[in-house]
Structures are given as structure tokens and as C-alpha cells.
Amino acid sequence: MDYNPEHIRNIGIAAHIDAGKTTTTERILYYVGKIHRIGEVDDGTAQMDWMAQEKERGITITAAATTIYWREYQVNIIDTPGHVDFTVEVERSLRALDGAVIVLCAVGGVEPQTETIWRQANKYNIPRIVFVNKMDRLGADFEQDLEMLKEKLSAKAVPINIPIGEEENFVGVVDLIAMKSLIWNEDEFGAKFDIAEIPDNMLELAHKMREELMEAIADYDDELMECLLNDENPALEVVKRAIRKGVIHHDFVPVLAGSALKNKGIQPLMDAIVDFLPSPDDLPPVVGTHPKTGQEIERRNDPNAPFSALAFKIAADPYVEKLAYLRIYSGTLKIGGTYLNPRTKKKERVQKIFRMHANKRDELSRAFAGDVVAVAGLKSVATGDTLCDQHKPIVFEKMEFPEPVIFVAVEPKSKADQEKLNRAILRLEEEDPTFKHRIDQETGQTIISGMGELHLEVLVERMVSEFGVQVNIGTPQVAYRETITKSASARYTLDKIVGGRRQYASVTVAVEPQEVGSGVVVVDGLPQDSEIPVELRKSAIRGIEATKESGTIAGYPLLDLKAEIVDADFDEEQSNEFAFEMSASQAFQQAIRQAEPVLLEPVMKIEVVVPEQNLGDVMGDLSARSAQIEGIDHRSDGEVINAIVPLAEMFGYTTKLRSMTQGRGFFTMQFSHYRRLPPQREEKLLLKVRGYGKG
Structure with missing residues (x-):
């Protein structure tokens, strides 16, 4: 055609x-x-x-x-x-x-x-x-x-x-x-x-x-x-x-x-x-920005305009290793063509272009503005990346994804499985921005996190079937978070001999609470004409970025706060990137401790549909799970309960609901927001985390 x-x-x-x-x-x-x-x-x-x-x-x-x-x-x-x-x-x-x-x-x-x-x-x-x-x-x-x-x-x-x-x-x-x-x-x-x-x-x-x-x-x-x-x-x-x-x-x-x-x-x-x-x-022209100047740029749906596309999905592929699904907004995509990824600043070469039919494909020699195609050969493209003409660069607005709410420990059954596991995790993270992993510093275990039990179940099954990994899996755990309740600042000075050399850096970090859902914003607040070299300032930012993943109460990632480097001191001879990274990290941790940190828990929005005769039992059970009922509607397929409930209270709910309704009830659940953990449950969680209780 x-x-x-x-x-x-x-x-x-x-x-x-x-x-x-x-x-x-x-x-x-x-x-x-x-x-x-x-x-x-x-x-x-x-x-x-x-x-x-x-x-x-x-x-x-x-x-x-x-x-x-x-x-x-x-x-x-x-x-x-x-x-x-x-x-x-x-x-x-x-x-x-x-x-x-x-x-x-x-x-x-x-x-x-x-x-x-x-x-x-x-x-x-x-x-x-x-x-x-x-x-x-x-x-x-x-x-x-x-x-x-x-x-x-x-x-x-x-x-x-x-x-x-x-x-x-x-x-x-x-x-x-x-x-x-x-x-x-x-x-x-x-x-x-x-x-x-x-x-x-x-x-x-x-x-x-x-x-x-x-x-x-x-x-x-x-x-x-x-x-x-x-x-x-x-x-x-x-x-x-x-x-x-x-x-x-x-x-x-x-x-x-x-x-x-x-x-x-x-x-x-x-x-x-x-x-x-x-x-x-x-549709109106798509709007992006110039990667260097930040100037707003438009791209019209025109095959003769400079090339631009959005990689909206990355998928593992048995034949070409990795496929990137592109929506082409302007220009023409050609086999053998080289295009810029502004995020990585790397050039990417297109090896093959496919028109997809579920898991079958037709090869194309080129694709034009307005089309959706899959591309093989792109090495470092992730979901949400822009691909563009290297001489006329543009960046489209980045896609935002929710934080994972549930995690589980996975252990490889052998040393050979460890390498396969690492490869599988990296590939699956490329595909799915809501799937994340970390290594527990105390136990050395690999912790994977996602949007729900089914999400992690499917990903583990894919590790086994697609990557041949044999793993033992722990019990799913709730992904708690930490935040602060007031503003604070702290200064940390590193001044000691390391490896025979004196290391010096002094950094002040201020923290303040932000609105729910804003994540962690890290800002270099030093004046533009500051004497501190750019490399050292970047190192200080890196130190905070690395530390925000582990809060001061129970080691959970931090949320909804702003951290700003407000002052710093250096020595031309004895300051280096390592010293600034360490100093900023320590100052950030001290500021967090002074800002009255609290624990947050994920709260889910649920809809439960049950036969009328089971409504009382189900409502009683939800109440016992600390649910807040938002409303009950009558529908042709049953009574519909809308509620919000802590995720921690919902493990095993499928089985319980089935038994209360003789298999006729069903529910859906989705993440709503993080909220402060009530004091009684916070105490119970801390005992468990610190090894004094079973929760």
C-alpha cells in the first residue's frame, strides 16, 4: 500500500x-x-x-x-x-x-x-x-x-x-x-x-x-x-x-x-x-525540546522533515535479541540509517525494520512519518527514549512510570544461574520500567520489585522459560518508603588520610518535604559563579542520588522530598570526586535524620463484587483489614464495594474472598498512593525489620 x-x-x-x-x-x-x-x-x-x-x-x-x-x-x-x-x-x-x-x-x-x-x-x-x-x-x-x-x-x-x-x-x-x-x-x-x-x-x-x-x-x-x-x-x-x-x-x-x-x-x-x-x-505537530539549549521545537507529520521517533516499548526477541517499537513522528526511517539517542548521546544504527503481527513480522526497507514499526539493531535504547536526526536533534517529553509496590528475594540455584539471572534482570528492566532490582547490602540477596504479585510471578516465569534461570523465590513483601515531615539542613566535612593521601570536602545539604507523588528532587543550589569545579559538584549530586535509595529508619527508599546542595568548600590540592561524593552523602543522611523521617505504606484502591447475601461477611473482613469503605453500589452482577486498603493487609485475599462467597466474589486492586504508616503498625514493622518479631 x-x-x-x-x-x-x-x-x-x-x-x-x-x-x-x-x-x-x-x-x-x-x-x-x-x-x-x-x-x-x-x-x-x-x-x-x-x-x-x-x-x-x-x-x-x-x-x-x-x-x-x-x-x-x-x-x-x-x-x-x-x-x-x-x-x-x-x-x-x-x-x-x-x-x-x-x-x-x-x-x-x-x-x-x-x-x-x-x-x-x-x-x-x-x-x-x-x-x-x-x-x-x-x-x-x-x-x-x-x-x-x-x-x-x-x-x-x-x-x-x-x-x-x-x-x-x-x-x-x-x-x-x-x-x-x-x-x-x-x-x-x-x-x-x-x-x-x-x-x-x-x-x-x-x-x-x-x-x-x-x-x-x-x-x-x-x-x-x-x-x-x-x-x-x-x-x-x-x-x-x-x-x-x-x-x-x-x-x-x-x-x-x-x-x-x-x-x-x-x-x-x-x-x-x-x-x-x-x-x-x-493532529497538531508534536512538541519537543533541543537537547542542549532546551528550546521548544515542533515536528510535523512529514516524511521529508528531520527524522524523529519515540521508542514506546522495548521487547526481548528470540531472533534479533531486542526489538524497539517506534512511533515515527517525522521524517523517514531507513535500514542502515544512523540516528541519535539524545539521552545517551550515542548514535544508533538500524539493522532491520519490521511490521509486526503479534509475534510474526514482515520486513520493510523503510518507514515513514505517522507509522508504528519495530526495529532491530538499537543497542542502548530504553522505553521512553527519543530517536532523531543527529544533525537536527530533538527530545520528546520523558514518560513517567509509577514506583514498584511489592518486592521479593530471588536466589539462583547455582553459580551458573547467577550469570543467567543477572542477564535476565538487565534485559527485563530494559523492557519494563516498573520492574526494578537491587542487591541487599546486608544479605547479598537479589531483590526484584514490581507492581503486584502477578507482575513478579510472570517475570520470574519468563526468567525460567526465556533465559533458562533456575531460582528460589522468597515470600512477596510490601515495598515501604520513607519521607520527611519538616525541613532541615546538615553539613559534613570529610578531612582524613585515605591510602596515604589527605582527602578533603565539606558540603551542606538542605532537605524539605514535597507534595505526594513528587519523588526525590536533587538540586545543585550553589551559585553559578561558585569556585567549586563542575566535576566536584556533579560528584556531590551523585552522592545524594545514591543515598536516596536507603532511608535512615529502616533502609527503605526515600520519597517526596527535595535535597539541595546549599554550600560547599574545597581544597585545590586535596579535594576530589570521591571526597565530595562521600561528604554530600553523609550530609544528606544527617539532614534526613534531623527532618523527622516517617515510614510510608502503599495504599490500594479496590473494587469488590459480591452476591448480596455475602455483603455483610465481606464488609466485616475488609474492616478487619483496615479498609476505608468509599461506597457501595448495586449492579446487575452483584453488590460493588469501593474501598482503599493497605497493600500489607491484602495478601491472601483472593483465597479468603473465594471461601466467603463460594467462589462467586471477585475483586480488582490498583495502587492509589503512599501514606504514613500508623504508629502501631510502624512499631510492628520495625520490630520485624530489625529481627525482633515475625510481623
């Missing part, structure tokens, strides 16, 4: 877990001829879930990319995970995309992960459409889902089709643009449908809903407005043009109904993707 950016759509498909997102993607692949038999998530044959761990669990873990062609359009689809432990996959995919399809379960409606995805899409200004899936399920309620979109997400959500029947009577949809009904055949996997007149019993509702649609989009198109004022029926193209404008301006969210499992409603969804979601040309 010839390069035509107007006919490219870069989209993500995202949803709460079990909303049927991967099944929806499978149907899309089937109808465009990418696959010849429909895969099902439940039997482990879904094309987009290609990792062994995904086939086993029936959930999507990594964002798999595939390109399809529908009508005359090229659609690059990223299928993203719904499980909260893998939210970072959604975040980095949305950063690179132009539009999104949000899949809702017709029974559950807007669920916690839907809210998270919606916030992420708002953050990156992603135009979106909503597909209400599972209309065939018991308890499906399209009207309720529309209300939830408006109330919970403040979305201007308006249907462009409505379901004909619900639950087992769901047979098709009424197209509110063409005012026709689409009825799917039960055979032929839904590849064909009949276009018919709207059933008599739905005419009144259809006209009412179409009127609402016209009111919602009238302001976007003068011709449409004129037609409506003159009581004329607007042409289909005029209506579609107005919807498209509303979507691209983030003012309007079209909603469609269907059932991916029953093969109904997929073709209208595909039409909506190409008709209403933006092309790269529809």
Missing part, C-alpha cells in the same frame, strides 16, 4: 480485565483476513496473546502490535493488557497512539481499570470511541453503561448505534447514522449481516437517540447545522464529518454496541475506527 498518512490510523484497544478486549481484536483480525480461524482467549489460541504466560492465564500481559487493512485504510493496532499489574503497558502505548477504542463489559460498565485508562488517555489527549461488548451476557445493560460513562468519566458519550435486544435476545444493532438495522447471521462467524429497516418496536427509541446524536454534533459542521435548522435530512457524509470533528477535538465520544464472542457488531466498530479516529495528519 502506497504511503498516505490520511489513510493511517494508530490506535490502542484497552479495557478493564475480562471486558473482552482481546476477543474483540481477534474478531477484527479474522474479518480482515489476518487469521483463518478465530482464536479464543479461554482455550489459549488467541493470536494477540502470544506469550506462554498469556496463553496459560487467558489475559493479555504485553502490548502486542499488529497492522491490518480495512477498506482503503492501514490500521496499526496495539492490544493492551487490562490487568492492573500491567498498567504501564497501557500508559506507554497510549503515549505513541493517535486514537483509542475503550472496550466496556455491558454488565460491569465502567470499572476501576476503565477509569485508570480514561485518565491516561486524557493525559495524552487521545481521541476515543467506546465499544460496549458482551451485549449477549446475562445482566447486559446498555443504558446503564451510557450513564456510567457520563457520571464516572464525565464523557460526552453518545451512541451511534444501539442494541437490538439484550442478553440472549441480542441479534444486532440499529445504525443511528444510516437509520437501518444490522442483523448478524448465526453462521459464518458473523462475517455477513443483513441490512434491514428498523423494527417497529424500536422506531420511537431510534428517532429519539438519533435526535440526541444530531444535537451533540451539530456545532461541528455548518452544513449539518443548516440541514437541521431547515428540517432537512443531512447526507451520511455530512453526519460522519461532524462526528469525526467532534472526536478529534476531544469533545465527543461515539458509543457502539456488540458482542465479540458472538461475532456481532465488529464491522461497524471497524468502520468507526477509520471514519472517526484521527490520522497522523489530523
Whole structure:
């Protein structure tokens, strides 16, 4: 297909877990001829879930990319995970995309992960459409889902089709643009449908809903407005043009109904993707900065402009070792081309360019502005890096990722396994910015941390299956943090003989609390004309950066504070980088001790869905786990409890909930924030950390 950016759509498909997102993607692949038999998530044959761990669990873990062609359009689809432990996959995919399809379960409606995805899409200004899936399920309620979109997400959500029947009577949809009904055949996997007149019993509702649609989009198109004022029926193209404008301006969210499992409603969804979601040309130029001057620079979606791209995902690959997924914003990417990574200041050479289909690929000789491709040969590129023309450099805004909330010790079973473990950890850290590791200074153990039990479980399984590492695994532990409650400063002077030479450095560090979620900010506050050489100042910063990973109460990493070097003294003969690093580190630690440090614990937002008869037992159990109940809603699939609860209290909750509800209850959990640990639990934790108790 010839390069035509107007006919490219870069989209993500995202949803709460079990909303049927991967099944929806499978149907899309089937109808465009990418696959010849429909895969099902439940039997482990879904094309987009290609990792062994995904086939086993029936959930999507990594964002798999595939390109399809529908009508005359090229659609690059990223299928993203719904499980909260893998939210970072959604975040980095949305950063690179132009539009999104949000899949809702017709029974559950807007669920916690839907809210998270919606916030992420708002953050990156992603135009979106909503597909209400599972209309065939018991308890499906399209009207309720529309209300939830408006109330919970403040979305201007308006249907462009409505379901004909619900639950087992769901047979098709009424197209509110063409005012026709689409009825799917039960055979032929839904590849064909009949276009018919709207059933008599739905005419009144259809006209009412179409009127609402016209009111919602009238302001976007003068011709449409004129037609409506003159009581004329607007042409289909005029209506579609107005919807498209509303979507691209983030003012309007079209909603469609269907059932991916029953093969109904997929073709209208595909039409909506190409008709209403933006092309790269529809969006404003992307903005970055010059790596040296910090000056703001724009890049237009133009294949002849200087090259720029964002590496939004790094993935281990069995054939080429490592793949970098790139969203190209400007210029042309060529095999053999050399491009700059401004973060590392290194040049990277492109060996191969691929168009991906889950874990299969087609080789390309070049790729243009607006496209999404995978590239082999890049040595030191990490997730969130910019790749650009070395003579016209640009840096795009860095991606921010949440801190891990859970950790576990891993021990190799042999010396040979230690080397494999080190290699596996480094590779997996390149892929996943929320996976981190450290070496415990006291025990020498390797500690890995991530976003939840499932996250770490999957990563350990990958170490075994992909890297051949045999490891023993400890019990998962909560990733506590430390912070300060007041401002303080301290000076430390290093003046002693080391290795026969006198070492001298004197540094003053001031610390002050910052707002929740701001991390640790380290600042060189010395005057620009200070006598202290730049190398020594950088060493002092390094000393603080290294020390912030271990607080003064129990050795947990520090959070939410600012550390500033406010004064320093040096000796031209006897000061060196080592002395300044040590002095700044010690001054920082002393300042932290004086700033009344406290322990913080991760608090999770949970949604628990239970049968009505079990509500009392479940509420009592949550209360015993120090949960704060935020609300209880009635839904067609049960009573819904929303609460926040300390992560430390949630270990083993899956088993407990199953036993209280005879297997009918389920819950979702996602990180909310860090908060101060209550004194009683802080005392208990410190006894455990210092070896006096079992917790």
C-alpha cells in the first residue's frame, strides 16, 4: 500500500480485565483476513496473546502490535493488557497512539481499570470511541453503561448505534447514522449481516437517540447545522464529518454496541475506527525540546522533515535479541540509517525494520512519518527514549512510570544461574520500567520489585522459560518508603588520610518535604559563579542520588522530598570526586535524620463484587483489614464495594474472598498512593525489620 498518512490510523484497544478486549481484536483480525480461524482467549489460541504466560492465564500481559487493512485504510493496532499489574503497558502505548477504542463489559460498565485508562488517555489527549461488548451476557445493560460513562468519566458519550435486544435476545444493532438495522447471521462467524429497516418496536427509541446524536454534533459542521435548522435530512457524509470533528477535538465520544464472542457488531466498530479516529495528519505537530539549549521545537507529520521517533516499548526477541517499537513522528526511517539517542548521546544504527503481527513480522526497507514499526539493531535504547536526526536533534517529553509496590528475594540455584539471572534482570528492566532490582547490602540477596504479585510471578516465569534461570523465590513483601515531615539542613566535612593521601570536602545539604507523588528532587543550589569545579559538584549530586535509595529508619527508599546542595568548600590540592561524593552523602543522611523521617505504606484502591447475601461477611473482613469503605453500589452482577486498603493487609485475599462467597466474589486492586504508616503498625514493622518479631 502506497504511503498516505490520511489513510493511517494508530490506535490502542484497552479495557478493564475480562471486558473482552482481546476477543474483540481477534474478531477484527479474522474479518480482515489476518487469521483463518478465530482464536479464543479461554482455550489459549488467541493470536494477540502470544506469550506462554498469556496463553496459560487467558489475559493479555504485553502490548502486542499488529497492522491490518480495512477498506482503503492501514490500521496499526496495539492490544493492551487490562490487568492492573500491567498498567504501564497501557500508559506507554497510549503515549505513541493517535486514537483509542475503550472496550466496556455491558454488565460491569465502567470499572476501576476503565477509569485508570480514561485518565491516561486524557493525559495524552487521545481521541476515543467506546465499544460496549458482551451485549449477549446475562445482566447486559446498555443504558446503564451510557450513564456510567457520563457520571464516572464525565464523557460526552453518545451512541451511534444501539442494541437490538439484550442478553440472549441480542441479534444486532440499529445504525443511528444510516437509520437501518444490522442483523448478524448465526453462521459464518458473523462475517455477513443483513441490512434491514428498523423494527417497529424500536422506531420511537431510534428517532429519539438519533435526535440526541444530531444535537451533540451539530456545532461541528455548518452544513449539518443548516440541514437541521431547515428540517432537512443531512447526507451520511455530512453526519460522519461532524462526528469525526467532534472526536478529534476531544469533545465527543461515539458509543457502539456488540458482542465479540458472538461475532456481532465488529464491522461497524471497524468502520468507526477509520471514519472517526484521527490520522497522523489530523493532529497538531508534536512538541519537543533541543537537547542542549532546551528550546521548544515542533515536528510535523512529514516524511521529508528531520527524522524523529519515540521508542514506546522495548521487547526481548528470540531472533534479533531486542526489538524497539517506534512511533515515527517525522521524517523517514531507513535500514542502515544512523540516528541519535539524545539521552545517551550515542548514535544508533538500524539493522532491520519490521511490521509486526503479534509475534510474526514482515520486513520493510523503510518507514515513514505517522507509522508504528519495530526495529532491530538499537543497542542502548530504553522505553521512553527519543530517536532523531543527529544533525537536527530533538527530545520528546520523558514518560513517567509509577514506583514498584511489592518486592521479593530471588536466589539462583547455582553459580551458573547467577550469570543467567543477572542477564535476565538487565534485559527485563530494559523492557519494563516498573520492574526494578537491587542487591541487599546486608544479605547479598537479589531483590526484584514490581507492581503486584502477578507482575513478579510472570517475570520470574519468563526468567525460567526465556533465559533458562533456575531460582528460589522468597515470600512477596510490601515495598515501604520513607519521607520527611519538616525541613532541615546538615553539613559534613570529610578531612582524613585515605591510602596515604589527605582527602578533603565539606558540603551542606538542605532537605524539605514535597507534595505526594513528587519523588526525590536533587538540586545543585550553589551559585553559578561558585569556585567549586563542575566535576566536584556533579560528584556531590551523585552522592545524594545514591543515598536516596536507603532511608535512615529502616533502609527503605526515600520519597517526596527535595535535597539541595546549599554550600560547599574545597581544597585545590586535596579535594576530589570521591571526597565530595562521600561528604554530600553523609550530609544528606544527617539532614534526613534531623527532618523527622516517617515510614510510608502503599495504599490500594479496590473494587469488590459480591452476591448480596455475602455483603455483610465481606464488609466485616475488609474492616478487619483496615479498609476505608468509599461506597457501595448495586449492579446487575452483584453488590460493588469501593474501598482503599493497605497493600500489607491484602495478601491472601483472593483465597479468603473465594471461601466467603463460594467462589462467586471477585475483586480488582490498583495502587492509589503512599501514606504514613500508623504508629502501631510502624512499631510492628520495625520490630520485624530489625529481627525482633515475625510481623
